[in-house]
Amino acid sequence: MTDKSKTNFWYQLGIQRRVVWALVMRELITRFGREGIGVIWLVVEPAMFIVGVMVIFSAIDAPRDGVSMAEYLAVSYPTLLLWRTTSGRVAKALDANRALLHYNPIRPIDLLYARIVLEFAGAIASFFILYLVFVSLGICRWPNDVLLMTLGYLMVAWFSFGFVMILGALSELSETIERVSHIILYLMLPFTGVFMPAHLVPAQYRDALMLTPLINCVEMFHAGYFGDRMETYYSVPYAMAMNLVLTFAGLVLANHAIRRVKL
Amino acid sequence: MFELVNVYKSYPVHHGKDERVVLKNINLRVEKGERWGILGRNGAGKSTMIRLISGAEFPHSGKIIRNMSISWPLAFGGTFQGSLTGRDNVKLICRIYNLDFESCIEFVNEFSELGSYLREPVKNYSSGMAARLAFAISMSVEFDCFLIDEAMAVGDHRFLHKCHQELFVKRADRAMIIVAHQMDIIRDNCSHAAVLDQGELKIFDSVESAINFYKELNA
Numbered sequence: 001m002t003d004k005s006k007t008n009f010w011y012q013l014g015i016q017r018r019v020v021w022a023l024v025m026r027e028l029i030t031r032f033g034r035e036g037i038g039v040i041w042l043v044v045e046p047a048m049f050i051v052g053v054m055v056i057f058s059a060i061d062a063p064r065d066g067v068s069m070a071e072y073l074a075v076s077y078p079t080l081l082l083w084r085t086t087s088g089r090v091a092k093a094l095d096a097n098r099a100l101l102h103y104n105p106i107r108p109i110d111l112l113y114a115r116i117v118l119e120f121a122g123a124i125a126s127f128f129i130l131y132l133v134f135v136s137l138g139i140c141r142w143p144n145d146v147l148l149m150t151l152g153y154l155m156v157a158w159f160s161f162g163f164v165m166i167l168g169a170l171s172e173l174s175e176t177i178e179r180v181s182h183i184i185l186y187l188m189l190p191f192t193g194v195f196m197p198a199h200l201v202p203a204q205y206r207d208a209l210m211l212t213p214l215i216n217c218v219e220m221f222h223a224g225y226f227g228d229r230m231e232t233y234y235s236v237p238y239a240m241a242m243n244l245v246l247t248f249a250g251l252v253l254a255n256h257a258i259r260r261v262k263l
Numbered sequence: 264m265f266e267l268v269n270v271y272k273s274y275p276v277h278h279g280k281d282e283r284v285v286l287k288n289i290n291l292r293v294e295k296g297e298r299w300g301i302l303g304r305n306g307a308g309k310s311t312m313i314r315l316i317s318g319a320e321f322p323h324s325g326k327i328i329r330n331m332s333i334s335w336p337l338a339f340g341g342t343f344q345g346s347l348t349g350r351d352n353v354k355l356i357c358r359i360y361n362l363d364f365e366s367c368i369e370f371v372n373e374f375s376e377l378g379s380y381l382r383e384p385v386k387n388y389s390s391g392m393a394a395r396l397a398f399a400i401s402m403s404v405e406f407d408c409f410l411i412d413e414a415m416a417v418g419d420h421r422f423l424h425k426c427h428q429e430l431f432v433k434r435a436d437r438a439m440i441i442v443a444h445q446m447d448i449i450r451d452n453c454s455h456a457a458v459l460d461q462g463e464l465k466i467f468d469s470v471e472s473a474i475n476f477y478k479e480l481n482a
Contacts, residue, residue: 022358029351030344101319102335105359259321260275 016113019105023097023114042122046081047130053077067229071141074134075225076194078127079153079218083160084185086119090168091178094257108258112168120157127153144227152221155236158243159217165250172257193218199231206233213242265293265316265333265408265438270325272311285311287462288325293408295331298439300449300470302477303459309442312459313412316440331407331438337398337430345386349377349396352385353403360404367403374429375399376422395422402429408438446474 006012032038054073061069093115100106134140143149171178190196193215201209209215216239223232270289273282285308293299303309313336314320315327343352353371357364372381375395377388385393401409409430431452443449449456449470456473457466460480467473 018361019359022355025358026344026347026351026355030346033346098319102314102317103356103359104318104329104333104335 015105016107016110019107019110020113020117023100023106023110024118027114027118042118043126043129046078046085046123046126049081050074050077050126050130065230067226068139070139071134072197074131074140075222076197076218078123078130079156079221080192080194081123081126082120082157083163083214085123086116086160086164087167087181087185089115089119090164091171091181093168094172109254112165112254116161116164120160124153124157143225144229145224147224149221149224152217152219152224155217155220155239155243156214159214159239159246162243162246162248162250163214165254166246169250169253169257173253173260191215193222197222197230198233210235210238213239213246216242264295264328264330266326266328267291267316268326268328270315270322270327272308272315272320272323284462286315286322286464289464291457291464291466293438293440295407296436296438297455298453299441300453300456300473301440301442301459301464302444302446302449302456302473303442304444304480307459308462309444309459310412312464313410313440313442317410332405334401334404334406334409336410336412337401343385343393343397346384348384349375349381349388352396353381353400356400356404362404370403371396371399374402374425391419391422398426406437408440409434411439411441411443446477450474 028039028042032041037044050073054070054077057073058068058070063069064072090112093111094108097111098108100111101108131140135142167177167181167184171181191209191212191214198206198209198215198219210233216234216236219232219234220236220239222230223234226232267289270286271284272286273284275281276283289312291299301309301312311320315322317333317335318327318329347355349371350368353368354364356362357367368381372378375381375392375398377392377396377399380388380392381396385396388396439452441449441453453470455466456470457464458473458477458480459465465473465476467476
């Protein structure tokens with residue numbers, strides 16, 4: 001009865017790719033419109049954030065071990081964009097777009113994926129462009145190990161995916177979590193490797209700190225950039241295992257939340 | 264073929280402490296080309312059933328088997344993003360359903376007669392214009408089965424006639440599920456009928472007996 005060619009994995013993946021792309025394009029226009037610089041805001045907005053934070057912290061903190069505050073933040077703050085701003089976007093994705101589910105090819109998870117794709121694209125593009133600018137300005141150097149830095153960045157993105165899915169699903173399931181989610185995001189900051197690199201933490205607390213998967217990913221990213229200029233601590237197997245667990249938990253929770261979608 | 268098997272749907276009420284059963288044990292099998300009319304009073308669960316069939320919601324338990332492509336509820340404009348233009352909304356549908364945009368927009372333009380409004384945000388449309396756009400888009404995708412929720416309040420008399428022609432005459436070979444509380448539309452267009460009453464779907468041998476049962480319910 002069922003047409004075999006249509007239940008084929010690749011055929012279905014093709015539909016999903018097409019649908020997510022359609023949703024991304026729709027979101028781009030609804031969010032940024034066609035007026036003014038339009039979609040360039042996707043890159044400019046996070047970039048302004050990064051530059052602003054760099055300027056403020058450079059004014060209040062001195063260079064450490066030959067690494068200026070601006071340089072440190074330029075390769076730290078962008079990791080935050082991946083999980084922090086995306087979380088805010090995904091939390092409302094199902095709620096805001098549920099009417100679209102009447103179109104059969106659109107499945108609820110596609111709504112989440114579309115927002116994640118869009119936010120990640122903005123975060124990655126703004127980091128990439130700013131980094132090149134900073135290198136040309138002499139604030140940053142070329143990476144010590146491009147491959148390690150790239151892999152570290154991908155690990156941060158992987159963590160962010162799982163994290164965002166979990167938080168998005170939980171805020172769909174519970175209003176309480178939705179309300180406190182920005183508090184969670186804020187209080188997480190010390191454990192993200194951005195404002196507190198592992199080598200500055202006293203050794204007796206460091207082991208406990210390294211249990212958070214995100215800091216492992218960020219330290220790996222830092223290791224790729226700084227090389228010997230900064231002491232870094234991370235475990236790739238641990239970070240990968242934790243990311244895998246987070247991704248799995250995120251997908252299960254998202255599936256659970258989706259089952260309860262109500263128009 | 265399209266089938267609902269033992270479908271059960273409830274919604275949590277009172278913060279999840281309780282549940283309201285909307286549909287219980289629904290069974291319905293729609294074969295290719297069959298035209299089904301579903302009658303039911305307000306709040307009988309008609310719209311919930313439509314949402315389950317279109318895939319916008321999931322049943323609590325039971326199965327929904329779709330072996331044919333099913334439309335969204337016809338003339339349904341709820342998915343239009345007000346800030347998007349008519350064209351952009353058509354583009355979204357084309358991308359989702361893998362259709363050629365140029366031929367699609369040509370058809371929509373011709374059918375909806377919206378002209379230059381297609382390049383304006385949908386929020387500038389009158390409700391009649393939005394309904395015309397919605398119906399035109401629905402007709403540009405070739406579905407095996409059309410879902411029609413309630414009487415289609417689509418614009419003026421002339422446009423209504425055009426819609427009727429396009430849907431019931433040109434697409435006479437397609438399956439249809441019409442959900443309504445008016446009996447005329449079902450008597451005129453359906454070959455099979457069922458009545459939704461207190462969460463249960465009663466299927467009748469003939470459209471006339473379904474309508475009679477429904478009349479008694481309302482008496």
